Amino acid sequence: MNSEHPQLTLDHHSDTEAKVNGPVTCLGLTFENDAVRRAHFTEELRSRLQDPEFRKIEGFPIGSDEDILNLSDPPYYTACPNPWIADFIDEWEAQKKNRPSTSLGERTLSEVEGYHREPFAADVSEGKNDPIYNAHSYHTKVPHKAIMRYILHYTEPGDIVFDGFCGTGMTGVAAQMCGDREVVMSLGYQVKPDGIILQEETDEDGKKVWRPFSKLGARRAVLNDLSPAATFIAYNYNTPVDVAAFEKEAKRILKEVEEECGWMYETLHTDGKTKGKINYTVWSEIFSCPNCASELSFLDEALDAQNKQVLESFSCPSCGTVLSKKSLEKVEQMVFDKKLNTTFTINKRKPSIIVYEIQGKKFEKVPDANDLNIVEKISSLDIPESLPLDRMMHASMDMEKWGDKWRAGSASFTHVYHIFLPRAAQALGSLWGKASAIDDYELRNALLYWLDQSIWGFSILNRYRLRAYSHVNQYLTGVYYVPSQTAEPTPWYNLEGKLKRLIKVFSHFSANKNLIAVNTNSISNIPMPNECIDYIFTDPPFGDNLAYSELNFIVEAFLKVFTEQKSEAVISKSQRKELLQYYNLMKDCFYGYYDALKPGRWITVEFSNTKASVWNSIQTALTEAGFIVANVSALDKKQGSFNAVTNTTSVKQDLVISAYKPNGGFEERFQKEAQTEEGVWDFVHTHLKYLPVTKQQGALLQFVPERDPRICSTRWWPIMSVRVTSFRSPARNSR
Structure with a gap:
């Protein structure tokens, strides 16, 4: 440049x-x-x-x-x-x-x-x-x-x-x-x-x-x-940004997190021997059949994996009743919160799909017993200290609806850390803690700038979209919406692409x-x-x-x-x-x-x-x-x-x-x-000085609507009505 x-x-x-x-x-x-x-x-x-x-x-x-x-x-x-x-x-x-x-x-x-x-x-x-x-x-x-x-x-x-x-x-x-x-x-x-x-x-x-x-x-x-x-x-x-230092520290942090948490993101290939590296895991909410009350995973039953689409109707695996999503009820479960020393209710979920790589080749599988054992082991770990424990909007504990974006069922979580699945909580907590511990101010903030835009993408707000090219930051914008199927990415899948793009931007700007x-x-x-x-x-x-x-x-x-x-x-x-x-x-x-x-x-x-x-x-x-x-x-x-x-x-x-x-x-x-009358003409003369005399589109002169007397009057009358009744006082003009 x-x-x-x-x-x-x-x-x-x-x-x-x-x-x-x-x-x-x-x-x-x-x-x-x-x-x-x-x-x-x-x-x-x-x-x-x-x-x-x-x-x-x-x-x-x-x-x-x-x-x-x-x-x-x-x-x-x-x-x-x-x-x-x-x-x-x-x-x-x-x-x-x-x-x-x-x-x-x-x-x-x-x-x-x-x-x-x-x-x-x-x-x-x-x-x-x-x-x-x-x-x-x-x-x-x-x-x-x-x-x-x-x-x-x-x-x-x-x-x-x-x-x-x-x-x-x-x-x-x-x-x-x-x-x-x-x-x-x-x-x-x-x-x-x-x-x-x-x-x-x-x-x-x-x-x-x-x-x-x-x-x-x-x-x-x-x-x-x-x-x-x-x-x-x-x-x-x-x-x-010191680009070289930023790149070096970001890669160091990713490497250290992989050394600490890499075991959480390993899965066995279908041959039962080769280890694969997970890109993301798809979680599905659990529903109950209105006929037999048995539990079922919506994604397991309603997903047409071959055609990459969700079926409008499907059969209950237990009783055979033809179901649709609207006919189902979500299953809730009580979870003990060690930080709050109390229990809270969440929608029950299970991992349904694992997308992983071996030597650069992508595979999909249904989680096996080993995968479920790893998830269970992670759930027993303490929440990282660097993960915020704040109550949403700092609302009182007896206030269920903490704000305008609260929604029953789809956005009814109560605390910040509740939107992270146990594995994501461990990884994000480690990432944020390591970046926050860096002494150099500019380098620390550049790393947090890199990480903070991935926070929503690590959470249960991150949607699973069947035909999406990537499952990084697939949350809905402008709302808090917890979907029935969420994609839980690994730190590397979530952050490596963003790191490359930021290095390029920092180098050119x-x-x-x-x-x-x-x-x-x-x-x-x-x-x-x-x-x-x-x-x-x-x-x-x-x-x-x-x-x-x-x-x-x-x-x-x-x-x-x-x-x-x-x-x-x-x-x-x-x-x-x-x-x-x-x-x-x-x-x-x-x-x-x-x-x-x-x-x-x-x-x-x-x-x-x-x-x-x-x-x-x-x-x-x-x-x-x-x-x-x-x-x-x-x-x-x-x-x-x-x-x-x-x-x-x-x-x-x-x-x-x-x-x-x-x-x-x-x-x-x-x-x-x-x-x-003098005041009116004073306004008109003053105002016209700020308006274009001509407008052109191509070789043609265009009408200038702002110079139309009717438009000028729409500017004049509000000013007169406002200022005659409530003219700005000198006190308002000084601070």
């Missing part, structure tokens, strides 16, 4: 080299090496954590001081509110003064008065097969290459981008990659030797021309999320953590100055679509730091949050965005929800915070294109809102002129 202007772009002389070779500088301080830097700022953070007022910040995560410190890499990343955000912004703003002037043909991008952008509304087609995008899974993600187009459109090199719902940190990746020539060119742009970026347009004569619109160079990024699991992933996505600052708490209380952000890209929570705190709980139990639910913007029965509470929480978040954004700058909101009420809540909250919507587009996921949408209740597709924060004293003038 190629970069231009090293002071503004990706630093391919990674931080890992600095750590080994000598001094590092951070926030104006020079340290002997990176370990000394981290030790210094860790002690400063430790001191802050001992301040009771610091822990009262809205959205402060749940966790002990030591667990928060163990996860953090201050000042770049903290698993709590980051006290150094303002310092990074001051440093980045100072660096802007030294950057070269940016002349784009006849247009000049001024850093203050001359800044002007029209809303981004071009067609975008970015798939989800990029190796970097797939380096770590999450509930929802926007491809970083799609975000790059927005950042390149709205910002200059060195500008500060903010994402308050950062998830896995794709906005940070996109900001850094704006400095990579090859990646920018892969978007279909041209890059001149001096770093000027050109895009293809159609001129007045219908001819294709290349026109300058941006400049090659990395942007800075402030990344925030309420979830410690999310910010952990985001930081590791955006920080350099030279991240620079000096370009990011990661924060963990609520957007409404991020410790940053007012009007310091140049551009915001955000993908907020979608009402009741996803319960992030519940879905992240299992991973956070391994990380030992948890989401503080009170600040979570979600519609949730278990949290007693309805549409009004969601609206108020989102409004507070947009207030935080508004305060942080510089006047005249843009916010892009990517949003997906099938309910018009949630969509309208987002638009109203955005407007009440002070933003003016300039464009709403629909994202066609099949074709990946944005098409203008003028219906305010259109929510069938992902929507992209382009809004701006007014400048030029508009707020003050509006307060005086809101109900006058």
Whole structure:
């Protein structure tokens, strides 16, 4: 990968080299090496954590001081509110003064008065097969290459981008990659030797021309999320990795786990002599026949192995009654929990299929007596100390339904460790324990980043799918669902492929953590100055679509730091949050965005929800915070294109809102002129400056719906009704 202007772009002389070779500088301080830097700022953070007022910040995560410190890499990343955000912004703003002037043909991008952008509304087609995008899974993600187009459109090199719902940190990746020539060119742009970026347009004569619109160079990024699991992933996505050390340690851990647990994953071939290495074992729930009450394995009786399909009807092996899955009842069994010193009920299961290899050749077999004896022996072992014992959502023991994702029968487990079969518990516990014991912070976190995305795949959430190419991470996303047939993979089958892919990604993406600052708490209380952000890209929570705190709980139990639910913007029965509470929480978040954004700058909101009420809540909250919507587009996921949408209740597709924060004293003038004719025309003149004059598709001029008087009025009336009755007070604008 190629970069231009090293002071503004990706630093391919990674931080890992600095750590080994000598001094590092951070926030104006020079340290002997990176370990000394981290030790210094860790002690400063430790001191802050001992301040009771610091822990009262809205959205402060749940966790002990030591667990928060163990996860953090201050000042770049903290698993709590980051006290150094303002310092990074001051440093980045100072660096802007030294950057070269940016002349784009006849247009000049001024850093203050001359800044002007029209809303981004071009067609975008970015798939989800990029190796970097797939380096770590999450509930929802926007491809970083799609975000790059927005950042390149709205910002200059060195500008500060903010994402308050950062998830896995794709906005940070996109900001850094704006400095990579090859990646920018892969978007279909041209890059001149001096770093000027050109895009293809159609001129007045219908001819294709290349026109300058941006400049090659990395942007800075402030990344925030309420979830410690999310910010952990985001930081590791955006920080350099010593690839050789990572590969060496990962392979060492796999080898040691094989030495300890390899006997658990051995099986005899059908010849009764040759040992095979298991890839995965398929477990089936046990049901009872409604006619004779005998127990039967659904998979043993209903699977047509030759044709790879499950039969709709089959006969009971005991009485011959024709059965279907709907006519069966699950068999439960009582299990004694040595950790809790009590019994609990689970659905009864048995291993039905073993898929194994001998010298690279794959075989299948029905478990024999030796296999069942090994399973029984493993069941008698103690649960590894590194396996979390947390009660789901930390609910009280007398509360059966621990959250919105609890489901009777299919998601009624009570504790984190209950979702792991005994063999998987031993293997995962060993893997996590060995990675956690590594002293080197960056190496330890890179290994945990590799392991944490396999946690669900080791559990009984991992489905057995007859025609699946692989049985790695075959769980349903967005829910907790325990299927009737689960695939229990071995550590090697689960992790070796992911290790190879991560090594490739780490080798090709030279991240620079000096370009990011990661924060963990609520957007409404991020410790940053007012009007310091140049551009915001955000993908907020979608009402009741996803319960992030519940879905992240299992991973956070391994990380030992948890989401503080009170600040979570979600519609949730278990949290007693309805549409009004969601609206108020989102409004507070947009207030935080508004305060942080510089006047005249843009916010892009990517949003997906099938309910018009949630969509309208987002638009109203955005407007009440002070933003003016300039464009709403629909994202066609099949074709990946944005098409203008003028219906305010259109929510069938992902929507992209382009809004701006007014400048030029508009707020003050509006307060005086809101109900006058002069006030109306002031809004119209100001608003039209932010809208495109023309749109073209091929050689044809397109109608600009945002300039239609009816659309302008839909922007004007909500603003007037909101601001005349509840104009933002100065107190709200200062933090």
